[in-house]
Amino acid sequence: MTKSQVHIQDDFWNSYSELVRQTVIPYQWEALNDRIEGAEPSYAIRNFRIAAGLEDGEFGGMVFQDSDLAKWLEAVGHSLRHHPDPELEKLADEAIDLIGLAQQENGYLNTYFTVKEPGRQWTNLHEAHELYCAGHFIEAAVAYYEGTGKRKLLDIVCKLADLIDGVFGTNPGQIRGYCGHQEIELALVKLYQVTGEERYLHLSRYFIDERGSEPNYFIEEWERRGRTSHWVPGTTSTPNPEYNQCHLPVREQSIAVGHSVRAVYMYTAMADLALLTGDAKLREACERLWANTTGKQMYITGGIGSTHNGEAFTFDYDLPNDTVYAETCASIGLIFWARRMLRLEAKSEYADVMERALYNNVLGSMSKDGKHFFYVNPLEVWPEASAKNPDKRHVKPVRQKWFGCSCCPPNVARLLSSLNEYIYDVSNEGATVYAHLFIGSETTFERAGVQVTLRQRSELPRDGRVEFTVSLQEQTENAAFELALRVPNWFQSVRPQLIINGQTVLNYRMDNGYAKIERNWADGDIVEWLLPLEAKLIAAHPHIRAAAGKAAIQLGPFVYCVEEADNGAPLASLSLFENSNLSAHFDPQLLGGCVVVEGDGQAAADSEWPEGQAYRPLAKQARPIRFKAIPYYLWGNREPGEMNVWLRC
Template identity: 40%
Template structure:
């Protein structure tokens, strides 16, 4: 089964090749505990398991092939499932017999690990079968089920094999036996949303509407009874299944503090929130559920207008990997988890299924070119869990409150959700290029691609070649046109203007799009201007007062110690930077920014002083060099910052 859109863009095919050649084999070795690496804790916390992955071993033990104990997080299975999804996506793009064998090995193992009744979650199968579905606030059983389902769908699309679709449907049948409104069934949802999204993917390949209904039910039951999770723990104690004090359950962290339809802001764990909101938008589009979509839109607006980092990151605090409050966007203690940006990408795409709004496309692009690809090093074997906007290695090493802010990408994490999540996302980018909505074709992202589309009862072939992301020219060719169609090209927020050629006379600007009626085969040329933009934050964002963030094209830029020296906080920008082409031995070719700046010097009067009065700052002029944010931390360990003081 081939995708209708095939990406040929050099920028992105570099990543898909990296994933195929480096990331997938590397992660295979890590999951099998065959990689000679050091696994780091994502922050200072002695409770994080980081001796090994053991993810494949857990499945082997659960299948009965050997004796042993479960190791790792309760959700360790999901590392395998996300790896499998990325492998399937990669195989679809580039069939490879070795990769097929690897996927087949994992598929057989998953099938063998599944219980007769369809249940599958290795921790509870190995260690606590008596607690299946009885500690939902933390168990991640349905979270893991969701990732298995999504891997199964990708595997089926890539190989045509229904092996894991059958496993998934058997697992969903088990879930349906245990959850629902009927007497004796569980009336609550997993503490970590994911099954809600996955059920939609399963519906798309099976056509079974019961999966949409179950997804909708899991969404709407959340928060209906705020005491649900506590009641489970009380019942467990009555049955002798647990002892000791009850753990604290933060309902906002779980988005279970009130019914979903009453929620209107982004609270709690960032990944959970955006996975939930994406599922809300997906269900709303299928069921035409106005209330569900309206609620999703409120959450979207709260994130985008008040809680989004300039790079596309979300999550302002390490405590709970969570949102905090409006305009609280600290640069050096934020979380900005890679998985959270991926979830916001899902959310944006799902919203586009309900309505076309150029803002959704702008956010998709912002995350793809900044906060998502920053999560992986150029070698494909080192990763960020957290994507900071300001780093000082001394603070990372010595400030307990900044232990999560890494100055260099580690090889792997005790909680390894992000590395395989990046791989599965970047191998499925074709779905974000375009949309068909109300009989119009929308081009959302400017990348080289070839695609086939059904529009106005005709089959169209569309191809794009572009000089973006660093230069503005794009050509889009249409063939197979038998009668007029309407095509809408996004007018990027980072462009100050454009020229269009060979478009004909039916051209207009509509809500952030260039709308063109095409009545015959042709090639349209669009040339976007790419100025250097100086973004200012809302005055209520305290950390960025009197500072600017630079952007050119889709890239946000940063200062790095490698190019500018240390004490970046003493540097300020004094003029408009210019774009310059750079060929770096490590970073390869990119367009950087060069600008005039000023550095405040630390003169001799400060040698024995912590504080002084009547100080006249001593400064010197300097040249400032900015690199695209996603490239930072690939050359050396040093300081970095996105927001720079503007004189």
């Protein structure tokens, strides 16, 4: 891949990046400093001050609390790259100074083990997240270095990574283990890419190679620990290797199992390593796991993880809508993974999933004010059930301020502030430019010594027309390259219309879901790529029991939902006609302006139902209705009420 510079310039997405910059990042800084009234304290900064010797006190929060600060710094790094902000940079520099003070002489960095359990480092890899936190600091350091050019955090993490490189491995005296929560594997790849130091790539590969070998490291470690657990008192039952995806060597895995965030973080690193090392077995495992995850274990919103219990995958086609997990971080991890799969091979299905998760599960996790977040992203909500049925207690009908385990909000911030990295790939030294996502932006790359700028204009979510303008370096007449435009899976006709400089082009080549236009481009060339947005009813695979006899509404990449605020309750009374005469229009008043989809259906007429009688002979009665659906990413921004994605049809 060729490095390119990408800047987003898009009405829809700018509002999000501005929200991240002006609200999410400052709000999360307040949260990290325990200054959000009514929210659970984070303790993250305080832990560092204690570890640095600046303050007395006890460690607070989760064992992996450090990672929240790391993810915040990563988001700041991304944001500063596009929006210099001296005040924010000063805050971040001070936080980095604090991290430096908390780092031990030998490079060790982790406030939990520094403050609360000194001397117990590396004794509970299974549960204690030390390498996970290290991974997040590495990601933060890379982003901060790329965003500001400053090396201080990078030096800190190199020292830490060097320590880890010495401690872990297959040599005598080294710990032959790996982390219970994958993360460092993908981070070390980034560190290798920014420093060029191959030992970081090798260390990443060591962690991936070692995982799943026999005897199981976590079970042996648990025996050594006296069969205890960080999380519960007393002795515990044998660790389940599936939870941490170490039940099999990774190259032998085919089915997504266990904790879904751990899984996709690992698959991300596997795809990275497959690309960088040309490891065919690793690539094949990625492809098998991808097919399983996205073909059989993914919600239509791009959510993954079917159960709260272990925040985990369950099994093929088990996608309950109401006891769902679909954690925000898991969808973000899926996006990371999809991004790497695209680099392995430019196939539109990877970008389709990336787009699905981004526009639905991830975007829906954040409130319009940028201060409230969903951890769980359900497809069906009955607020009374969330309150009164413990099986649905994890499904919140209202976004929360901050979480005790607050992995999701900073993850959203770092993704949205680095979204520019997800739009294009420029391959073969500029020979082909792939446009994966339709996000207004500008990318600059070099082709045969010529600097080319490609400007994309997109009107999503209001319209599917996309326009690309080619600009060449001054005094250059032409540049020959191939433009590869994705045909998204939501485009349902034969071929999208392609217009170059006002003329329809019919004979473009399709390759792996991309329209490829090879041309000697001139400065000012304009390419129009027409992807009409049509509201459609979507069905699920018949083995997905939870969606049997139901349909979801999709408009372009946007999954829709019905809310009680628009359609009354119970929403279960409502059903769609197969021919629902769906119509879409932009409503500037609704939820800050959004495209609403309306359609024909019917509602059970229950006025006749005798009070206090639960069952009676069937006598279907229904009244026609025109239902109203809103984009899923906007649900839960009004009065708490019922919400449904899948509707009877």
